[in-house]
Amino acid sequence: MDKVISVSLGEIVLKGLNRKYFENKLIDNIKRALKGLGDYSIYKEQGKIYIEGLESVEQTVINRLTKIFGIIYVSPCIRTSTDLEDIKKASIKLLNEKINEEEIVTFKVNTTRSDKRYPLISPEVSRIVGAAILDEIDNVKVDVVSPKINVYIDIKENAYIYIDKFKSRGGLPIGTNGKGLLLLSGGIDSPVAGYMMAKRGVEIDCLHFHSYPFTSQRAEEKVLKLAEELSIYTGPLKVYSINLLNIQKAINENCPEDQMTILSRRFMMRIGERIAQENMYDCLITGENLGQVASQTIDSINVIEKAVNMTIFRPLIGFDKTDIVKMAIDIETYETSILPFEDCCTVFLPKHPLTRPKLKEILEAEESLDIEKLIDEAIKNKIIHHIK
Ligand code: ATP
Ligand code: MG
Secondary structure, eight states, X not given: XXXXXXXXESXXXXXXXXXXXXXXXXXXXXXXXXXXXXXOEEEEETTEEEEESOGGGHHHHHHHXXXXXXXXXXXXEEEEOSOHHHHHHHHHHHHHHHOOSSSOEEEXXXXXXXXXXXXXXXXXXXXXXXXXXXXXXXTEEEOXXXXXXXXXXXXXXXXXXXXXXXXXXXXXXXXXXXXXXXXXXXXXXXXXHHXXXXXXXXXXXXXXXXXXXXXXXXHHHHHHHHHHHHHHHHOSEEEEEEEOHHHXXXXXXXXXXXXXXXXXXXXXXXXXXXXXXXXXXXXXEOOOOTTSSGGGSHHHHHHHHTTOOSOEEOTTTTOOHHHHHHHHHHTTOHHHHTSOOOOGGXXXXXXXXXXXXXXXXXXXXXXXXXXXXXXXXXXXXXXEEEEO
């Protein structure tokens, strides 16, 4: 009887011929997440991945595995031979660990058998093991409808017996769906947007704009902290940090006041596109959400995205703010997001920002700016932070 941890795959199982590719990416991501925890082995057996040898840090392993995309749940198992006596012993041992003397506990045995040559069919195995449990343990009772405890038995080359199923995050393994550059502000939305795209398998790096010294060093640190919190799910990532102040000053001096937000957003997109092209990102990602603020009306979004040719993903576009906040709390970025530091967009904030900008007027205003030079300078002065 050996202890192992089983990893159940989510959508990957639907992947047909590509399945191996997705599984191998997932195994790479698991190995990266378990680095530094000690020696272990990892193997596939008929549809699941198993990890053997990290018993002493089991809780840490589970914590880390339940934050990896592509996994739906994780279970500490006992691995035995497929001999029915071994299976009975393991089931009794696991169930015994779960009950106490005082109360009567209901249970059910659930068997799956991927080895169809196994001499007994699944319901028979469940019945025989259930009977053995009743013989051996006093205060348990069978309830096949709503048992308090489920005992699971997977019969494969080996048999795996488990009770606990720790829910993981679903999605697809990071790295199976290209690379995206997330425009990360200090707000609530953009970290959630990054999380959602990463969950669909997109490898993420971040781009942040600040207006130092108008915005503080601590505002910058807050964004790096958000990136660090996001990296729990994404793995190591880069944050490209760009000072937007000269661009904002140029807009402020040369363009109508109410266009400030739209014009600076168009610069953010252009800089994002340039960095993406130079570093092989396939898309830009923002936390934009329809109707939330003046720069997020359909007209504003239209005019902002016309500055670039690149695909922009806005995974939060249709969510209510309350739902975004719930997600931010769930992924544990919320507390950092609400720290009260100024954002670069609050610098030169117009009193009455446009909600219905006209592309023609915006293009006219931009004629007074040396766009390429401003972008070149901003990018030349970028700082890259590596979040481990
Ligand atoms: P968030 O909570 O993400 O800040 P928000 O509700 O404040 O969003 P806006 O400020 O209008 O919305 O920003 C919309 C999106 O534009 C952000 O989600 C982010 O992707 C991008 N963005 C805004 N400000 C910055 C910034 N300083 N650096 C990088 N990206 C930014
Ligand atoms: Mg913001």
